[in-house]
Amino acid sequence: EVQLVESGGGLVQPGGSLKLSCAASGFTFSDSAMHWVRQASGKGLEWVGRIRSKGYNYATAYAASVKGRFTISRDDSKNTAYLQMNSLKTEDTAVYYCTGATVTTLPDYWGQGTLVTVSS
Amino acid sequence: QSVLTQPPSASGTPGQRVTISCSGTSSNIGGNYAYWYQQLPGTAPKLLIYRNNQRPSGVPDRFSGSKSGTSASLAISGLRSEDEADYYCAAWDDSLNVLFGGGTKLTVL
Numbered sequence: 001e002v003q004l005v006e007s008g009g010g011l012v013q014p015g016g017s018l019k020l021s022c023a024a025s026g027f028t029f030s031d032s033a034m035h036w037v038r039q040a041s042g043k044g045l046e047w048v049g050r051i052r053s054k055g056y057n058y059a060t061a062y063a064a065s066v067k068g069r070f071t072i073s074r075d076d077s078k079n080t081a082y083l084q085m086n087s088l089k090t091e092d093t094a095v096y097y098c099t100g101a102t103v104t105t106l107p108d109y110w111g112q113g114t115l116v117t118v119s120s
Numbered sequence: 121q122s123v124l125t126q127p128p129s130a131s132g133t134p135g136q137r138v139t140i141s142c143s144g145t146s147s148n149i150g151g152n153y154a155y156w157y158q159q160l161p162g163t164a165p166k167l168l169i170y171r172n173n174q175r176p177s178g179v180p181d182r183f184s185g186s187k188s189g190t191s192a193s194l195a196i197s198g199l200r201s202e203d204e205a206d207y208y209c210a211a212w213d214d215s216l217n218v219l220f221g222g223g224t225k226l227t228v229l
Contacts, residue, residue, distance in 0.1 A: 035218065037165075044122065045157070045165065045208050047218035061216045097164055104171065106155045106210055106218060110164040 002026035002109045006098045009114030012088055020083040020114060022098030027109070030054060033101040034074060034081040038094035039113075048072075048096070051081065066092075088118045123148065124209055124221035131227040137197040140224045142209030144190050148219050154192035155210040156185055159223075165208065169194060196226075204228045 008020040022034065033056075036048040049062035051072045060072050071084040081098060095115050099107030125143040132138040144150060156169035167176050169185035172192065184195045192211075196203055209221040 037220075044206075044223040045159075045210075045220040047210075047220060050218070063217060103176075104153075104155070104167075105212065106153075106167075106170065107157075107165075108167045108170065108176065110166065112164055 002100070002102070004098045004100060004109060004111035006096065006111045006114040009096065009116045011117045011119065013120050014088060014090055014118055016088050016118070017084070017086045018088065018116060019085070020096055020098070020116070022081040022083075022111060024079045024081065024098075024100060027100065027102045029079040029100075030076040031102075033105065034072070035099045035101060035107050036072060036081075036083045037097045037099055037107065037110075038092075038116075039097070040091075040094040043094075046094070048083070050101070085116070088116075090118050092116065093118045122222040123213070123219050124211065126207075126209060126221040126224045128222065129225045129227065131229055132196075132199045133229045134199055134201065136199045137195060138199055138226065139196075140194045140207050140209075140226070142192045142194070142221050144192070144211060144219070146190055147214045148190075148211045149187065149192055149209075150190035151214060152212040154185065154187050156183075156192075156194045157208045157210065159206040159208065160202075161205070168207070199228055201228045 035050040095113040098111040100109045153171045157165040159165040172187040173185045
């Protein structure tokens with residue numbers, strides 16, 4: 001059974017930093033691209049970015065809204081993906097989903113999400 | 121406002137067939153696969169359709185997808201109360217970003 005478990009969410013002040021983790025199991029993590037997608041309360045889905053596998057040199061891509069502030073990384077030895085968020089803004093407040101692209105190039109499995117609240 | 125345009129709402133009665141549209145451009149849906157996700161209330165999204173018309177294992181064949189030009193559609197036949205959810209289309213953009221539609225709230229009357 002595929003499982004993606006996010007952790008690290010919480011309350012942070014504007015301008016602060018937070019690092020989310022995503023522990024994966026049930027699929028070949030090292031061969032899969034990992035995406036982060038967020039959803040503000042009552043709003044739609046917004047793609048944050050993705051990291052590809054070693055075979056693609058761990059290439060990353062980011063949405064314009066987070067480029068230069070957020071960094072996605074992975075540790076294949078721990079089957080874990082990360083989202084480092086710096087210079088956080090109030091508009092970054094959302095549930096952040098870790099997702100895996102195991103068969104296709106877009107997310108096919110989703111974690112339960114972790115809430116990030118940016119507020120003073 | 122999302123680049124992929126969906127109607128904000130749709131509705132149908134049990135047993136009916138409902139279609140949800142997703143309009144894009146040649147830079148996204150027109151040149152790439154369309155995907156559909158279902159988000160039941162209070163839960164994480166779930167992949168419903170990939171590569172325009174493929175269903176993951178476990179998704180009922182009541183759900184079908186199609187694509188024509190720069191638009192994609194999701195059809196749900198034999199509508200059930202448990203289909204009441206938000207539905208999102210998605211596609212890669214040629215600039216290597218993933219785009220989501222704004223979402224369609226489906227109500228089963």
